[in-house]
Amino acid sequence: xxxxxxxxxxxxxxxxxxxxxxxxxxxxxxxxxxxxxxxxxxxxxxxxxxxxxxxxxxxxxxxxxxxxxxxxxxxxxxxxxxxxxxxxxxxxxxxxxxxxxxxxxxxxxxxxxxxxxxxxxxxxxxxxxxxxxxxxxxxxxxxxxxxxxxxxxxxxxxxxxxxxxxxxxxxxxxxxxxxxxxxxxxxxxxxxxxxxxxxxxxxxxxxxxxxxxxxxxxxxxxxxxxxxxxxxxxxxxxxxxxxxxxxxxxxxxxxxxxxxxxxxxxxxxxxxxxxxxxxxxxxxxxxxxxxxxxxxxxxxxxxxxxxxxxxxxxxxxxxxxxxxxxxxxxxxxxxxxxxxxxxxxxxxxxxxxxxxxxxxxxxxxxxxxxxxxxxxxxxxxxxxxxxxxxxxxxxxxxxxxxxxxxxxxxxxxxxxxxxxxxxxxxxxxxxxxxxxxxxxxxxxxxxxxxxxxxxxxxxxxxxxxxxxxxxxxxxxxxxxxxxxxxxxxxxxxxxxxxxxxxxxxxxxxxxxxxxxxxxxxxxxxxxxxxxxxxxxxxxxxxxxxxxxxxxxxxxxxxxxxxxxxxxxxxxxxxxxxxxxxxxxxxxxxxxxxxxxxxxxxxxxxxxxxxxxxxxxxxxxxxxxxxxxxxxxxxxxxxxxxxxxxxxxxxxxxxxxxxxxxxxxxxxxxxxxxxxxxxxxxxxxxxxxxxxxxxxxxxxxxxxxxxxxxxxxxxxxxxxxxxxxxxxxxxxxxxxxxxxxxxxxxxxxxxxxxxxxxxxxxxxxxxxxxxxxxxxxxxxxxxxxxxxxxxxxxxxxxxxxxxxxxxxxxxxxxxxxxxxxxxxxxxxxxxxxxxxxxxxxxxxxxxxxxxxxxxxxxxxxxx
Numbered sequence: 001x002x003x004x005x006x007x008x009x010x011x012x013x014x015x016x017x018x019x020x021x022x023x024x025x026x027x028x029x030x031x032x033x034x035x036x037x038x039x040x041x042x043x044x045x046x047x048x049x050x051x052x053x054x055x056x057x058x059x060x061x062x063x064x065x066x067x068x069x070x071x072x073x074x075x076x077x078x079x080x081x082x083x084x085x086x087x088x089x090x091x092x093x094x095x096x097x098x099x100x101x102x103x104x105x106x107x108x109x110x111x112x113x114x115x116x117x118x119x120x121x122x123x124x125x126x127x128x129x130x131x132x133x134x135x136x137x138x139x140x141x142x143x144x145x146x147x148x149x150x151x152x153x154x155x156x157x158x159x160x161x162x163x164x165x166x167x168x169x170x171x172x173x174x175x176x177x178x179x180x181x182x183x184x185x186x187x188x189x190x191x192x193x194x195x196x197x198x199x200x201x202x203x204x205x206x207x208x209x210x211x212x213x214x215x216x217x218x219x220x221x222x223x224x225x226x227x228x229x230x231x232x233x234x235x236x237x238x239x240x241x242x243x244x245x246x247x248x249x250x251x252x253x254x255x256x257x258x259x260x261x262x263x264x265x266x267x268x269x270x271x272x273x274x275x276x277x278x279x280x281x282x283x284x285x286x287x288x289x290x291x292x293x294x295x296x297x298x299x300x301x302x303x304x305x306x307x308x309x310x311x312x313x314x315x316x317x318x319x320x321x322x323x324x325x326x327x328x329x330x331x332x333x334x335x336x337x338x339x340x341x342x343x344x345x346x347x348x349x350x351x352x353x354x355x356x357x358x359x360x361x362x363x364x365x366x367x368x369x370x371x372x373x374x375x376x377x378x379x380x381x382x383x384x385x386x387x388x389x390x391x392x393x394x395x396x397x398x399x400x401x402x403x404x405x406x407x408x409x410x411x412x413x414x415x416x417x418x419x420x421x422x423x424x425x426x427x428x429x430x431x432x433x434x435x436x437x438x439x440x441x442x443x444x445x446x447x448x449x450x451x452x453x454x455x456x457x458x459x460x461x462x463x464x465x466x467x468x469x470x471x472x473x474x475x476x477x478x479x480x481x482x483x484x485x486x487x488x489x490x491x492x493x494x495x496x497x498x499x500x501x502x503x504x505x506x507x508x509x510x511x512x513x514x515x516x517x518x519x520x521x522x523x524x525x526x527x528x529x530x531x532x533x534x535x536x537x538x539x540x541x542x543x544x545x546x547x548x549x550x551x552x553x554x555x556x557x558x559x560x561x562x563x564x565x566x567x568x569x570x571x572x573x574x575x576x577x578x579x580x581x582x583x584x585x586x587x588x589x590x591x592x593x594x595x596x597x598x599x600x601x602x603x604x605x606x607x608x609x610x611x612x613x614x615x616x617x618x619x620x621x622x623x624x625x626x627x628x629x630x631x632x633x634x635x636x637x638x639x640x641x642x643x644x645x646x647x648x649x650x651x652x653x654x655x656x657x658x659x660x661x662x663x664x665x666x667x668x669x670x671x672x673x674x675x676x677x678x679x680x681x682x683x684x685x686x687x688x689x690x691x692x693x694x695x696x697x698x699x700x701x702x703x704x705x706x707x708x709x710x711x712x713x714x715x716x717x718x719x720x721x722x723x724x725x726x727x728x729x730x731x732x733x734x735x736x737x738x739x740x741x742x743x744x745x746x747x748x749x750x751x752x753x754x755x756x757x758x759x760x761x762x763x764x765x766x767x768x769x770x771x772x773x774x775x776x777x778x779x780x781x782x783x784x785x786x787x788x789x790x791x792x793x794x795x796x797x798x799x800x801x802x803x804x805x806x807x808x809x810x811x812x813x814x815x816x817x818x819x820x821x822x823x824x825x826x827x828x829x830x831x832x833x834x835x836x837x838x839x840x841x842x843x844x845x846x847x848x849x850x851x852x853x854x855x856x857x858x859x860x861x862x
Contacts, residue, residue, distance in 0.1 A: 177705045184739040185726035207257050209586050211849035212552025215518040215531040222519035222531045225301050226274030233265040238279050260297050260306050269322045271330040277301050280319025294318045308352045326372040336365045356401030366420045381419040388461050409462045423477040433474030441465035467502040478520035488517025508542045551588045559601040560817045572598025592627050600642050604670035605649040613640030630671045635662045646695035647731040655686030677716035688735040692728050701735045817849050
């Protein structure tokens with residue numbers, strides 16, 4: 001009964017504030033003239049003077065309306081047409097009988113509150129419930145214009161009540177991810193979604209530097225152009241690196257990038273003019289999930305413009321190997337795809353038409369090349385074979401050429417399992433390197449007319465010499481300008497120079513931590529460039545040795561964080577390496593072996609230590625100067641997906657796949673920590689978390705799209721009322737769910753409470769970012785990040801089994817790990833420019849680290 005009386009009293013109070021005077025006038029009850037005690041309160045006209053008669057408690061409050069007579073001829077239950085209250089809403093009509101009933105309802109229960117309920121009192125209780133319903137109707141009688149401006153917290157019951165949900169219109173947005181509704185509250189500073197900018201932000205990004213080189217699983221991917229630039233690829237980007245030049249500093253050089261590909265690049269070939277480059281990509285999917293066919297791009301390395309697109313729709317799975325002809329100034333291009341039959345085709349480079357095609361073999365084809373003295377001779381090698389092809393006819397007629405194959409005969413020599421590379425000698429012979437560590441010299445034998453059944457009257461190719469060059473496989477052969485040949489070994493990591501007759505002249509050994517030799521290119525003068533199986537690019541010579549100029553991870557990259565005060569950032573991944581990078585020199589400062597997979601990391605605000613989360617539930621704290629482990633703690637046996645220090649450095653939050661956020665108190669230097677509490681309430685694994693600026697609260701996301709808030713200083717308690725956190729300021733914004741970063745997810749359309757807007761007129765928050773990850777069941781939502789206007793954050797995913805690395809901001813720099821970029825650096829119109837991770841096509845893309853400049857800043861401007 002006390003609750004009923006409280007509700008009635010509150011209803012009458014709201015009625016007093018909303019109902020205009022004309023609707024509250026009661027006939028026959030004129031206001032006493034001249035009584036100053038009945039003066040109207042500020043904001044109300046003098047025709048209505050409500051007064052409160054307090055009876056000691058809130059439940060004993062009676063509202064008495066003392067009204068003055070209205071205009072002649074107007075009854076109390078009437079209201080002139082078009083009359084509005086001061087707030088702009090149409091006035092409600094309140095009959096005198098309703099007011100009398102409400103007043104009697106309050107007085108009746110008050111007089112009998114001390115006695116127990118009896119059968120005679122039941123009709124009165126029913127009348128009380130009816131009065132409550134009438135009061136609710138009166139409160140809701142205002143127009144829709146006045147409802148939108150109300151503060152939902154002013155209504156009884158709080159924002160979680162039925163009434164506050166009614167008033168949530170215009171203050172929240174809702175989106176659906178895989179059928180799950182997610183409500184996000186709009187900050188109070190935004191009065192209307194129409195006030196938000198609907199176009200893309202003014203900031204732009206330009207690719208500045210790419211850390212890494214794909215050498216672990218590719219070959220023949222390192223060449224030197226006529227300009228002296230080194231060309232290689234990683235993920236969807238073809239990098240043109242200028243050794244020792246540019247403003248990057250010693251060893252830093254400069255980079256340019258060809259970004260015309262839409263999926264991972266698999267092979268390269270340089271035209272004989274040293275300017276044009278051909279690059280082939282693998283199959284993939286576009287932004288809408290539709291298949292993308294493999295294709296070869298021929299482009300100008302000086303202007304970075306695409307000149308010709310070859311083979312669209314003609315290749316399967318991908319382009320495995322390609323080569324330009326040399327005898328006719330590069331007029332033709334030979335391509336081998338990755339289909340089961342490994343189709344071999346010859347193309348006219350200028351017209352982009354196919355001249356000949358044939359099934360080569362069901363075994364892997366690893367290399368292809370034209371004879372530099374005769375374009376009609378083509379050689380392929382791969383698994384247990386060397387094939388010599390004769391191309392005839394069809395030079396001017398598309399598709400009429402023929403290709404005939406001649407098998408290389410091993411004879412008395414052991415047939416190797418793989419032949420990964422070959423090179424043409426000036427005298428016409430061919431050298432091949434195989435998996436047994438041998439270099440074989442192949443020569444053309446004379447025709448044998450005496451044995452027509454065994455291929456008589458046909459030229460055959462046989463081995464004329466053999467030299468054991470390396471322990472393990474030979475991955476690369478390079479013909480130098482002076483006629484000598486360089487060979488690169490796998491297991492022994494040796495680089496050997498061979499003279500005529502395969503006589504060893506000089507050799508050098510690559511350090512073990514760089515891996516085996518994968519590719520060799522001859523630079524300017526005596527300089528050599530070597531690509532290794534551990535994704536490093538080395539520069540030097542046989543006499544002085546080699547030093548790294550480009551390095552990268554060798555397996556999937558997951559953790560990324562930036563130093564709080566220096567131009568440095570740290571990465572970790574599945575290769576178990578923890579690497580600290582210098583953003584000014586674009587070089588690796590140091591790396592250590594974690595012995596376990598590193599998935600996340602974060603610097604202490606002082607920068608003295610860094611916390612690293614591993615896949616076993618173990619996390620480490622390392623000194624950034626000495627690289628020593630100062631703390632080693634285990635929380636559960638599930639992998640850790642996020643670690644984050646509070647802005648003041650007093651706390652460390654660790655998100656785990658056991659659905660718990662562990663909170664630790666941290667010493668001032670970050671070296672010592674102790675368990676402070678646990679945040680428990682998520683129903684799935686933790687993916688992201690952010691601290692508030694005051695270091696007292698946490699916002700977190702989980703794998704089932706939850707947005708939860710925690711009061712850490714108050715004992716790691718979950719804040720049930722998420723509406724109260726809408727205006728809280730956050731030190732970082734890496735969470736991928738929230739009003740600031742909501743976007744499209746698959747086919748889901750963001751639902752904004754209120755009038756529906758056309759797609760091209762929706763707020764920029766709704767259209768800013770919606771990258772798609774191939775092979776991950778549709779689009780995944782990623783947050784926004786940019787230097788200058790937006791906060792730190794974009795990059796990890798919330799719907800995957802593991803989060804993606806979170807891009808971070810250096811001064812005027814945005815670092816993104818494991819992504820690829822759209823052609824020309826411009827994202828497609830749907831969703832919007834500003835995309836940082838258009839898609840990840842394979843785990844190879846996860847090994848790249850790219851650095852982009854903000855606001856269109858020139859390269860290397862820090």
